[in-house]
Amino acid sequence: MRVQHITVDCASPYELASFWSVVTGWPISAEDSPGDDEVLLEPPDPAMAELLFIRVPEPKAVKNRVHLDLVPTERTRDEEVDRLTAAGASVVADQRTPEGRGWVVLADPEGNEFCVEKER
Structure with missing residues (x-):
């Protein structure tokens, strides 16, 4: 498949x-x-x-049961979060830690959640 x-x-x-x-x-x-x-x-x-x-x-009525986890390839996680919020996304939950780890949950313009993880 x-x-x-x-x-x-x-x-x-x-x-x-x-x-x-x-x-x-x-x-x-x-x-x-x-x-x-x-x-x-x-x-x-x-x-x-x-x-x-x-x-x-x-x-859309409830939280997504499936979502995409995205990892930046050309920018840092924080730069991507800034870029995507400027493009129309909204921050749902900020799971970044003081050590720099973690992810940010964003929603697209229709409310579908997705995550931006730390770059590798």
Whole structure:
């Protein structure tokens, strides 16, 4: 088995995919445009799962049961948190420790949680 998509239910697929494109650096599929009910982010490696954003009528109501843990590759964790909050994310929980370890839980513009871990 191979994971084809990680799917995110949302109200505004193109807008949310645009946010996640900033987060990941992955482009929105050339086949997708504003107003589409499904919008795909294409990863740089075809072996990786794609991110698929699908319009649903109901709003997010509870905490995510599955979320992404992201590790910075070009910046520090703290620089990424600053970059992502400037792009529209909000801080849900700050789990950074005085020793510099830990992670930050963020929410995307529709409230879906994800974590930014310490760079390696």
